[in-house]
Amino acid sequence: MLDKLAFLQEKYEDLGRKISDPDVINNQNEWKKLVKExxxxxxxxxxxxxxxxxxxxxxxxxxxxxxxxxDDELKEMAKLEIGELEDKIEQYKEELKILLLPKDPNDEKNVIVEIRAGTGGDEAGLFAGDLLRMYSRYAEKQGWRVELMSLNETGVGGYKEAIFMIKGHGAYSKLKYESGTHRVQRIPTTESGGRIHTSAATVAVLPEVDDVEFDLNMNEVRIDVFRSSGSGGQSVNTTDSAVRATHIPTGIIVSCQDEKSQHKNKEKALKVLKARLYDRLVQEQQAEIAQNRKSQVGSGDRSERIRTYNFPQGRVTDHRINLTIYQLDSYLEGEIEDMIDALITSDQAEKLKEVQQ
Incomplete structure (x- = not known):
């Protein structure tokens, strides 16, 4: 490990010299690449x-x-310092091991989050709305920007589907563990008998994809335009501004009608389509690895139940790491940092085990 660290220090210093070189600065693409490295x-x-x-x-x-x-006083001071330094050195070693773990190339990217109501009817739609609010509040606390891309309302204040982008440095590194099935247990307001109902919503977190990483062949995409509509007659356009993008080889369909401009709706729909296709490609490439790797934070399969939100007990439990937080109200207001930190720590611990095997 120490040899590798010494090599990386030399490389870092060499890169520092290169990015100060006028010839390199003149080549902006090369310079940006070296600055990032x-x-x-x-x-x-x-x-x-x-x-x-x-x-x-x-x-x-x-x-x-x-x-x-x-003298004895100096030796006593040295003895105390040795004890403190031994602890510090061990801590640095552990931190360096984590820093040397292979990085996820998508970690620094913006994300596209898709929330869909699952089993449970209107209650599932309301829960999807709760999750939309939760992630939006969390993003605000991080100083990130939330951009709505597509909303499909249920008519009772919930959502059949909500698609939105979160723009912020490292958004994917924090939110990638949210993919999966989220289950809620609570007594609906319409339930006179006080019975607890269970419903669910699925969450997909996709990294934003640029043209360099994934080239979408527009010859394989059919674009249809239609008149957008909203609940109760709201947001109804008199022009065909809504856009539906269909990827013919896979059958993946993305509709977007949130903007009044057809051009903007098309741009958003293609962005979501590209992210879904890229995610599908990555999932296929990693399928064999995922089968062989028993990860503590789960496979990331979106059919997998990852978390339960229990309202009567005021708790939220993540089933992958067996962590329960008894602050459901504040959690749903976006105070989810403790859960995210625990998932990151668990994932790092699992990766360290694999490196050491």
């Missing part, structure tokens, strides 16, 4: 420097402890 290495190199400094201080304290000419 330099930026990605910075956290590892900074932590490695802290580790090296601690190792040096530890060695000096050891020398004082065994120096026969040193």
């Amino acid at each position: 330099h930026s990605d290495l910075e956290p590892i190199v900074e932590k490695y420097k802290e580790y090296i400094d601690s190792e040096k201080a530890y060695k000096e304290a050891k020398e004082i402890l065994y120096d026969k000419s040193a």
Whole structure:
């Protein structure tokens, strides 16, 4: 590990020289690539420097402890410092192991989130609305921007489907663990007998895809336009501004009618279609790996039940890591950081096991 860290430090310093070179700066595409690589290495190199400094201080304290000419007070101080430095060095080693884990290339990207009401009728639609609000509030707390792409209302305040983009640095790294089936247990307002009903909604979190990564062949896409409609006659356009994009080879269909402009609706529909096709491609490529890898945070299969929101008990439980949080009200207001941190930690621990095997 130390040899690899020393190599990365040399590479980091070399990149620093290159991005200051006028010839490289003139080639903006190359310069941006090198700047990103330099930026990605910075956290590892900074932590490695802290580790090296601690190792040096530890060695000096050891020398004082065994120096026969040193007085007792100085030796006592060195002894205390050695204990503190041993803990610090071990901590740095663990942090460096995590920093050296292979990075998900999509981690820094914006995301497209798709929420769909599942079993449970109107109650499932209301729960889909709760999840939309929860993720929107969380995004706001992170300083990210939420952009609605498509909403299909149920007519009772819920949603059959909600598609939206969250734009922010590292959005995918935080939200990728949310893909799966979310189950809710609560007493509906229409339930006179006080019985608890169970319903569900599915969540899909897709990284935004650019043209360099995935080239969508428009000859394989059929575009249809139609007149948009809203519940109760609202948002009804007099022109055919809504857009339906169909990927003919796979049969994947995306409709978008949130914008008044047909051009904007088409742009959004194609963005979602591209993300779905890219996700499908990645899922197929990783299918064999996923079968062999028993991950603590689950396979990411969207049919898999990942979490239960129990209103009578005021708790939310993630079944992949067996974590229960008894603050359901604040959780649904976007206070989901503790759960996300626990999922990231669990995933890192599982990856560390695989590296060490």
